[in-house]
Amino acid sequence: MEIITLPVTAFAQNCRIVICKKTRKATVVDPGGDADKIITELAKYDLTPDCILLTHGHLDHVGAAKILSDHFSIDIVGPHKDELFWFDALPMQAQMFGFKPVTPFTPTHWLSGGDIFSVGELRFEIRHCPGHTPGHIVFYEPTHGVVFVGDVIFKGSVGRTDFPKGDAQQLLESIKKHILTLPEETRILSGHGPDTKVVTERISNPFISGKFG
Secondary structure, X not given: OEEEEEEEOOOOEEEEEEEXXXXXXXXXXXXXXXXXXXXXXXXXXXXXXXXXXXXXXXXXXXXXXXXXXXXXXXXXXXXXXXXXXXXXXXXHHHHHHOOOXXXXXXXXXXXXXXXXXXXXXXEEEEEEOOOOOXXXXXXXXXXXXXXXXXXXXXXXXXXXXXXXXXXXXXXHHHHHHHHOOOOOOXXXXXXXXXXXXXXXXXXXXXXXXXXXX
16 A cells, blocks of 8 residues: 555645555545645556545545546545535535635445445445544555544544534544554544554543543
8 A cells, every 4th residue: 555645725634645556546535625736646656546535524625526536537435424414515614614616516425334445455444433523434444554534533632523413422432433443553544634543542642541441
């Protein structure tokens, strides 16, 4: 697995280009905006993505998804169907966050917890992690020990829960069940900020340390 991290938009959202080294199949995880920047980066490595993967429906994670989908004629996959209301509200989100107007769209395929989604020889286990948003999912690739967590957890922090249908207790339960149970050296790739590891957050994250055995 090769991962290219490309911060996009004024929110410095970590868009990830994920490549299966053996097959050169690739996907774009959470293209939050700056579509031209993402397309240029893909061209630099002579990559044509097979699909777009989304962790949740907040605009800073999905803002360039439709443009990329149309440009490459590829599917938009994920998140969980409980996220539909956020996609319906994309114009409102654009106004709220100061983005350019965005036309609502719906992912090609929804995902559920327990699903497996493959890109080349990479096999992503889908884990439904509500709390930040109700349909938030994470993508865990066990062979390479990496989990793409969107806005569920960050280095030293956790996702906000003050948006519509956010739930702080549910978020902590999701982290306990689906993140902290992963092998300790699993790399956590968050939607904002630096990467971290499960063991680091288990020990030192002030929002969750001491809460779990």
